[in-house]
Amino acid sequence: MNYSWLNTRRWFLGRRKVASPFDALLNAELPASAASFDAVEFVSLDIETTGLDAATADMLSVGWVLVREGRVDLRTAETFIVRPSGGVGDSASVHGLTDTVVGTGLDWGIALDRIVRVLTGRVLLVHHAGLDKVLLDRMCLQRFGYRLPVPVVDTLALEHRRLKRHHHLENNSSLRLADLRDEYGLPRYSAHDCLVDAIATAELLLAIVAKRRSTTLDDLLG
Amino acid sequence: MKEIPEIAQFLRELPGFDILDDAQIANCAKNIDIAYYRQGDDILTAGSENRCLHIIRSGAVELRDDAGQMMARLAERDCFGFPSLMRQTPARNHSIAMEDTLVYHLDGTAFARARHASVGFDTWFIRALSDRLTMHPPPPTFRGVSGQQVRSLITRPPVSIGMNASIRETAQKMVEERVSAMLISDGTAVAGIITDRDIRERIVATGIDGSHPVTEVMTVSPVTLDGDANAYEAAIVMMQSNIHHLPVTSGGKILGMVSRSDFMRLETEHPLYLVSDIGKQKTAAGVVEVCRRMPALIIGQIEADANGELLGKFITMITDTVTRQLLRIAEAEFGPPPCDYAWVALGSQGRFEQSAKSDQDNALVLSNDAKETDDEYFASIAKVVNDGLDACGYVYCPGDVMASNPKWRRPLRDWKQYFHKWITVPEEKALMHANIFFDLRCIAGSSELVDALKKSVQKDARKNEIFLALMAKNAMTYQPPLGFFRQFVLDKSGEHKNTLDIKMHGIMPIVEIARIRSLAAGELRICTRNRLLAAAKAKEITETDAANLIDALDFIEKLRIEHQSRQLQAGKQPDNHLAPEELSPLVRQNLKSAFSQVRVSQSALLNRFHLA
Missing domain, CATH: 2.60.120.10 (Jelly Rolls)
Structure with missing residues (x-):
């Protein structure tokens, strides 16, 4: 999505009557697209879902951490379990979350409110927006009537573009988070914890940015 | 979160x-x-x-x-x-x-x-x-060893233990052999190494049982160096790998071990070199230049684990050398002295207890033959020495107790008069002077003059209980703080805000107790520790009291050394002002015990003179 179009759309939506905290998100000022990386606050976020199809999957848990002033700030780390509308289904084997555990989770609407609040005035950072962003859009549409109008930086898309530009993209190139981290010499983390994945994604962004001479928000957006 | x-x-x-x-x-x-x-x-x-x-x-x-x-x-x-x-x-x-x-x-x-x-x-x-x-690693440290082979640095046969030894056996052998690192040998070659630091980090800190085999915790296949390698290379290897012990081998066989302190012994910056270099200087400026090496040397001594007593002697020895050389330079300039004289060091230099931060206290005792006109000569040499010492870092005495002050440049009979007056008509200023002047030691010239003075002073002081009692009362001016850091007597303002003057509140009270007790025992010893031991021998204080005070002094001086070392390392002027944050809870606890010991001894001193 084009950044000025995003701003236009937010302005347009901001004039309508929308529920809190979505209204604050719409009215918050976004960082300028020319802002340097250090000047922008990112919410590195990862979601675990009941399935791989963003159109039908439900959120099971979410974790995030802020990247600000060019650093991952663990003081801001947050994670919680979400109670989905349906059961846990197949993914229990992947995440180790059973219906019982999930049953103690937050109502999905409250969880979404928290996500919206932390995203207010910030940029969403995910690895593979195709899943997480689509899911968040769907949830926002259902709760607030609109998709989530925030700028998105996708480390997977960034690496995909870089490899393609340098003609390094081969059929067997892996863009999985763990493999990309290996390439950047980042340590291995245990998989399948959304907070750890959020931290891992944030560190990957630092590494990607460090490799470039200078980086603006615009360089990172899709 | x-x-x-x-x-x-x-x-x-x-x-x-x-x-x-x-x-x-x-x-x-x-x-x-x-x-x-x-x-x-x-x-x-x-x-x-x-x-x-x-x-x-x-x-x-x-x-x-x-x-x-x-x-x-x-x-x-x-x-x-x-x-x-x-x-x-x-x-x-x-x-x-x-x-x-x-x-x-x-x-x-x-x-x-x-x-x-x-x-x-x-x-x-x-x-x-x-x-x-x-x-x-101070850059000049290794200059002197570059021509040698590393094998020449080995001072003793290798100390090693077999692969089947337990952690406890290894530690016991380290204690017996008095080594800080031990090789684990598989018969011929080095299989591993274990150091004091490893014992701390890998065993004590993790709680591994001492019965486990040492092979579990040793550093496997440690860095070694061939005996034919240049000694300089060994130094580099140790610095690069950040290790303190380096096994030296020849054809896979262990020859021995070299440690960082082995280099210390060989370095060109040994104190003895400094002393001999000072002795070669023909000008005060030259002496000042050589003294620039002092901070590095002091750091070196501290690294070699010098305690307060040794370090005090070491620094004082250099001050004495500097003083003598400056006197020689002055005599070369102004000619031989017109009469006998003694250059006297006072205060901490007199006691052999200088620290990295000491000012100068000194005086001239002239022969009774000195004529009025001779003073011009002694004023000139005093100026050369006082100025020279100041330029070397022993700043002018704030109370002007220096030989350049005409009041402290007198014939022997005047000195006897001074002391007699201080002792028999004690007033506040006299007591202050007495404190400094009782720690007198002849540095150069005619020591007979100083001995004569001491003898008369000793007699005067011993029989004068009133004087001693006033000294004792005066010694209470500075008391070590009792409560903990919240109530520590911290300086409230100025450059040293919120710090504790550890000299004033920790060391001086002990020095004063020792001085009074030894005077009361009729002993005019010089070092604080010797004074306490002499006083105990004369039953002026108990042996336990003396031992405890010496322990307290050792501990407080160690804190001061470490503090001053940190300042020297940071390129700062050393001082006596400790910030509470510098001290860990453990150290604070020990400091508190040391202080309460001093308070006990202060009270005992008051009781001794019925002042309580």
């Missing part, structure tokens, strides 16, 4: 952090921010302010000193930046990412909280701090 298992687990396995409990780990984990540095990036620059403990999560970092010399190479799980954090000084070294490096920055406040919460954690970092400080 949620627990982050991945981060907590990493921290839990770090040396030092392994002592913390889960709550303390969690508190650390949530006070971290993560930064990524590209190869070649500066992480901390020397002289910059540092607010966090840097923990290398992945990658490699080099520490370099101001001159660009490599001090240490650090890898994953190593920490840096703690010396500046603990001492609240700017960073001393540059730290540069040698590879792309991920660094966890633990917030300084959280680090301080963990140190406060856990004595073990605190102790670990205090030791690490001293290791980091002693790794400082």
